[in-house]
Amino acid sequence: xxxxxxxxxxxxxxxxxxxxxxxxxxxxxxxxxxxxxxxxxxxxxxxxxxxxxxxxxxxxxxxxxxxxxxxxxxxxxxxxxxxxxxxxxxxxxxxxxxxxxxxxxxxxxxxxxxxxxxxxxxxxxxxxxxxxxxxxxxxxxxxxxxxx
Numbered sequence: 001x002x003x004x005x006x007x008x009x010x011x012x013x014x015x016x017x018x019x020x021x022x023x024x025x026x027x028x029x030x031x032x033x034x035x036x037x038x039x040x041x042x043x044x045x046x047x048x049x050x051x052x053x054x055x056x057x058x059x060x061x062x063x064x065x066x067x068x069x070x071x072x073x074x075x076x077x078x079x080x081x082x083x084x085x086x087x088x089x090x091x092x093x094x095x096x097x098x099x100x101x102x103x104x105x106x107x108x109x110x111x112x113x114x115x116x117x118x119x120x121x122x123x124x125x126x127x128x129x130x131x132x133x134x135x136x137x138x139x140x141x142x143x144x145x146x147x148x
Contacts, residue, residue, distance in 0.1 A: 001037055002041060004048060004050065004053060006034050007031065007034070008054075008057055011027060011030070012027065012068070013027040014080040015070055029128075034053070034093065034121065037119070039118065047119060060092045060093060064085075082128050082132075083126075086134050090124040090138050091138070097120075120140075120141070123135055123137045
């Protein structure tokens with residue numbers, strides 16, 4: 001199994017609701033670490049081009065930069081906890097990877113050029129304060145989904 005990790009930081013404010021009470025609006029530098037994994041490499045020896053992964057992550061968090069998360073979709077309807085932010089990033093990245101270039105059949109030996117190996121989001125870690133992190137690990141694909 002191969003893994004890639006990439007990270008970014010964005011500044012944003014939020015006010016979460018805890019036990020029915022909304023805390024005061026406050027800001028964080030949200031440190032995001034994404035781990036991607038897959039069982040094989042492409043013909044160039046890559047699990048996924050770092051530039052592609054970084055572009056996706058940059059585009060996913062762009063609406064959050066210097067924003068009030070409570071007013072930014074999807075968090076205008078969801079309590080903007082670190083856990084919820086991690087899940088949103090993981091699911092958005094998963095959707096982008098799944099809608100990438102179609103996989104081509106394997107050739108003997110190496111994969112054909114342009115074919116993308118199976119890559120999945122293993123985890124997204126959000127650190128909003130030193131020593132405080134939330135990690136979201138998407139459920140592994142079911143055996144049925146893997147056979148498709």
